[in-house]
Amino acid sequence: MNGAFKQKGTKLNASNDATFDVTGIDSNNDYILFYRDVVPSSDNVYFRCRVLEGGTVNTDSEYDRAAYMYKAAVSFDDAHGQNGDSLQLQSEQTGTGNLEMVNGYIRIHGANNSSAPTHMTFHNTGRDKNNNHLGEIGTFEFHKDSAVNGLQFFMTSGNIAQGEFTLYEIVSQWVIYLKMQLHSLSKAIKVYLHLIKLLN
Numbered sequence: 001m002n003g004a005f006k007q008k009g010t011k012l013n014a015s016n017d018a019t020f021d022v023t024g025i026d027s028n029n030d031y032i033l034f035y036r037d038v039v040p041s042s043d044n045v046y047f048r049c050r051v052l053e054g055g056t057v058n059t060d061s062e063y064d065r066a067a068y069m070y071k072a073a074v075s076f077d078d079a080h081g082q083n084g085d086s087l088q089l090q091s092e093q094t095g096t097g098n099l100e101m102v103n104g105y106i107r108i109h110g111a112n113n114s115s116a117p118t119h120m121t122f123h124n125t126g127r128d129k130n131n132n133h134l135g136e137i138g139t140f141e142f143h144k145d146s147a148v149n150g151l152q153f154f155m156t157s158g159n160i161a162q163g164e165f166t167l168y169e170i171v172s173q174w175v176i177y178l179k180m181q182l183h184s185l186s187k188a189i190k191v192y193l194h195l196i197k198l199l200n
Contacts, residue, residue, distance in 0.1 A: 038101060100131065118142040
């Protein structure tokens with residue numbers, strides 16, 4: 001992943017939420033959203049998300065998905081679909097049992113562009129309802145030409161009992177370097193002006 005991570009806001013923690021919004025996309029840079037220790041309040045549910053347009057969730061049939069699952073207990077499998085009303089982050093059901101959870105990240109491309117679709121890649125790992133380990137990688141597309149400012153997460157039934165969500169903007173390392181240099185220069189100028197004032 002090229003560039004440096006700039007955290008947007010603070011880490012957010014879900015606590016028995018029917019839906020959980022993460023916003024902060026406000027530039028043309030790529031973003032990456034990490035989720036960890038996500039656990040539902042009900043058994044036999046799927047973990048999903050939708051986009052937010054200006055803070056409003058889009059529930060229309062404008063979501064495409066292609067993914068590949070790596071399963072410890074059985075053979076590999078693929079999962080795909082077009083024109084869904086949401087994006088499924090884990091293709092196996094999860095629940096409230098010991099160690100059942102979902103962890104992963106979504107990299108978001110071009111979300112701030114109102115004249116093009118939003119593309120995403122994702123990678124997650126966790127345990128399903130049968131306590132089997134699995135991982136999944138794939139791609140998403142929200143195929144509406146619209147600016148997206150965040151994602152809304154939810155379970156297909158019940159609430160998100162717990163989960164930590166953190167959004168980062170991926171910025172150029174040169175931008176970070178230049179900002180640090182400008183900050184140092186600003187401090188040096190303040191010291192210089194203070195010395196001039198003392199000498200006068």
